[in-house]
Amino acid sequence: MRRRLIQSTLSVVLVVIAVFGVSLVLVETRTISNSAQERVELEAARLASIVDSRLLGAGTVDADMLRDQLTNERYAVVRIPGKPVISVGSRPEGEVIRGRAIGEEGETVVVEEPRSSVTREVGRTLLIIGLVALLAVIAAVLLAIRQANRLSSPLTDLAETAERLGSGDPRPRHKRYGVPELDRVADVLDSSAERIARMLTAERRLAADASHQLRTPLTALSMRLEEITLTDDLDTVKEEATIALTQVERLTDVVQRLLTNSRDPRTGSAVTFDLDEVIQQQLAEWRPAYRGVGRAIVSSGKRHLQAVGTPGAVAQVLAALIENSLMHGGGTVALRTRVTGNQAVIEVTDEGPGVPADLGARIFERTISGRNSTGIGLAVARDLAEADGGRLEMLQTKPPVFGLFLSTTPPDRKHRPDPEPTVR
Known part of the structure; x- marks a missing residue:
């Protein structure tokens, strides 16, 4: 019974973790991807506003000025009408996340970020979710073991009490377990034990009384029968x-x-x-x-x-x-x-x-x-x-x-x- 209780509790916990864990992974992955896309687009809009302010002021925009404004691991391309294309940073390889913005002076700013950063963030999130799920499984196992012991130990005690009643030991144990259903069974067994004890006491008393009280009439009867055998x-x-x-x-x-x-x-x-x-x-x-x-x-x-x-x-x-x-x-x-x-x-x-x-x-x-x-x-x-x-x-x-x-x-x-x- 203890094993079945642990297995059933653990199965329920695993099903719950699987259902909610997969859903949480999907939601977090989408949320991280959307957040990365929004950051890249905001970064492009910010660079476009910087380029606009420089064009309206000093009138010159170069790569050195923009490099200080660009976040690491990102690559930016600025196209200003009538001027050479300006690129800042190293062009990422593989899949990228791209954000685009157009300034007031007609310039176009494109910012790219490698998708690997999103993958790393998703991996960290999955690791956290996995650790939480592992802790939940461990807690569920400990709780299942505690609950199984709490339920199976009283049943073992009650089985031993019933066995003692069957073997002729009617002493009530008066032991309770804090579980209403099990306490009810214990009450019934104790009541049965007291009734059996009274019945056994009455039977033993009857046997003792009979052995004592019958001795005298039987002795007198034997004497009368001896008198009959000895007389003609x-x-x-x-x-x-x-x-x-x-x-x-x-x-x-x-x-x-x-x-x-x-x-x-x-x-x-x-x-x-x-x-x-x-x-x-x-x-x-x-x-x-x-x-x-x-x-x-x-x-x-x-x-x-x-x-x-x-x-x-x-x-x-x-x-x-x-x-x-x-x-x-x-x-x-x-x-x-x-x-x-x-x-x-x-x-x-x-x-x-x-x-x-x-x-x-x-x-x-x-x-x-x-x-x-x-x-x-x-x-x-x-x-x-x-x-x-x-x-x-x-x-x-x-x-x-x-x-x-x-x-x-x-x-x-x-x-x-x-x-x-x-x-x-």
């Missing part, structure tokens, strides 16, 4: 199979929830549900794991609480808290329910050492994790809670106490005013 009791097999099917349904709900939350974290399907059912479900699923490490998990507090949210999402939040206590806590894990204002609160606590001081409130950040942890569980749990209009907080660090706050106001009354009473 048909009733136990049926019971474990029923629980396994329930866990499969929860696993499906987890996947659907993760997909929905990745598209729009504010999207929720909140309904009114019984907290006891979700809590008892979690207790039943996690007791085998806690018994395996010699620990217990219990529940207490206010019963038969109705809360607003998505049961599957609430179960996942509690599962994340319970698993967190299993991995990092100690002693008995307790789930306590209470009511504060128009909110139902589920507290999860254990008898472990608590949250390290260097973590503190940062424990909900995705990049923060304890030992052998991905640092994703609590962050996902908070997102799930907020998606249904609730919130997840750390109420105490030692011993650790996490609180899940859920609204108790039915969904149909959150955004609609109470109906006016009907008067009968």
Whole structure:
């Protein structure tokens, strides 16, 4: 592209120089020739007036007197009636420019000048025009190179940016070039890079959330299937199979929830549900794991609480808290329910050492994790809670106490005013 820009610019300049240069040469040549002819004629008229004044005065005209009045390289012939012809200077050879004048006393003056003088002047003029044309060509080449670099370099940068986008590097460059059209393309590429970056972030977040959130249901499901393979009791097999099917349904709900939350974290399907059912479900699923490490998990507090949210999402939040206590806590894990204002609160606590001081409130950040942890569980749990209009907080660090706050106001009354009473 750079070469084409230089060639096209140079071609235009050469065409312009050729057209105007030839015209200028023709005009200057004619002008110089006409000027030389006028000078010779003026010279003849001047000599004629000198001869007239001499004839009227002293009455004698000779070559010596006229030689001082004649310009170099010119030849003059004066013919006075009744007197010999007077010639002044050397007669030029070749083509000449001739001027003729007749005086008042009847004398005739002819002045000749060699055409070579005109040729030399035309040559000097052509040399000047050629130098100007050469300077114009050089300036055009430099300007074409500068303009080509100004246009081709941004296009190269934009091509590299597009290639980086295609190779998975969506960082916007925020580089502008002072050319409106190219800046517009750069704006579009930067906007595309930001959108791709958001999409990749969402995809990576979904993959990380899925890998973390699916681990717990799959582990519980594996435990149930192991129980089925180790027993010959048909009733136990049926019971474990029923629980396994329930866990499969929860696993499906987890996947659907993760997909929905990745598209729009504010999207929720909140309904009114019984907290006891979700809590008892979690207790039943996690007791085998806690018994395996010699620990217990219990529940207490206010019963038969109705809360607003998505049961599957609430179960996942509690599962994340319970698993967190299993991995990092100690002693008995307790789930306590209470009511504060128009909110139902589920507290999860254990008898472990608590949250390290260097973590503190940062424990909900995705990049923060304890030992052998991905640092994703609590962050996902908070997102799930907020998606249904609730919130997840750390109420105490030692011993650790996490609180899940859920609204108790039915969904149909959150955004609609109470109906006016009907008067009968």
